[in-house]
Amino acid sequence: MIFGRRKSEDDTVVDMLAAVIRRDISFGVLRPDQKLKIDALRQSYGGSNHSMRETLRMLSAEGLVEATSQRGFRVTSATEDDLRDILLMRLETERLGLRRSLAAGDVAWESRVVAALHALTRAEAQVQDTPDDVTALAWDEACRALAEALISACGSPRLIEMADKFYGQSRRFRLALLREGRVDFAGRRTRQDQLREAILARDEQTALRLLEEDIRADIGR
Template sequence: MFGRGQGADDDTVVAMLAAALRRDISFGVLPPDQKLKIEALRQTYGGSNHSMRETLRMLSAEGLVEATAQRGFRVTSATEGDLRDILLMRLQVEQLGLRMALEHGDVQWEGRVLAAHHALRRTEEALARGISDALALDWDMACRTFASVLVEAAQSPRLSHMQLKFYDQSRRFRLALLREGRLDFALRAKQQQVLVEAILTRNADAALAALKTYVSDDMGT
């Protein structure tokens, strides 16, 4: 009994550590290619050697951290080549997922799309008036939720998992655009509206074209 409880506690610690490191990698606190030493990370984020190592392995599976036998762990690179490759995978997965969602999605799914879009618009309207760390976090989560809802009706848990994996790998590029003031929120609003309207009318060709435009601009390409 104790063993099961201890295991659950360990899983909770790893999940919390992963969330903290994932956030700091995404926001550039832990920059690309930085070496990740377990003891130094423990001093900043807490946890045991075991939980931190498990956290780094989890982030390695997500593509945010790279593990090498001789050099330990480091934050993955964020080059132009990485950007193009992640964009390629996002488009492949998200367009397939949206096509399937349009085939299988019901009225409840449409409602979730509208709700996620509304939440995203609210955060982007607030960001257009001024940026804060808290608001940037809210916006980042709203973007992630909107992207995941678009494919959730595809009825493929593995596809949804891959969508979130590649989406999370793209977050650093999007947040860099935010920090550098390179996001056109008026243009994003128009792109999102076109996408949502195409979904609600079940116009697959228009929806897929709108998604391609939106995702490409979302990553600054």
């Protein structure tokens, strides 16, 4: 039997550092391809050499940071090719997850999806009324919560983990659209209402079409 270990103080520090650096990558404070030097990061974010290196390894596993040939780290690129590849992987993983969830999901799954849609509606109203970093982050988390809820009944923890990884990699593009005022909130609301009805009716064809439309709009494609 393999036993899990209890979370240590070092783990907590790494989680906190990762959350802040992840946010700054998403908002463009740390730019694509920017070199990430341990000493400079410690001055900005705190932590020890060990905890910062572990943080960068965690973010590397998420695809937000990558190791360089000089044994350093840099923020991953954000090119058109990157965007197309992330879109491909989001479409493949999230469509598969939703298809399986529609087949296996129970009333509790439907309730999670409906609740996530309601929370997103509230978050979208707030970010339109008061557009700042706080409401942007709340909106982004509500978007993620819906994506997670939609595939939560798929029966595959590995699929859920993979979908979440690629969803996280699309975060920079989604928040850039928000900052540039290019999010079509009216269109999103219409799709969300239609998606709710399709899921409750277990209309797979319509639900998958709406999901694809939403993913493409989510990152401007």
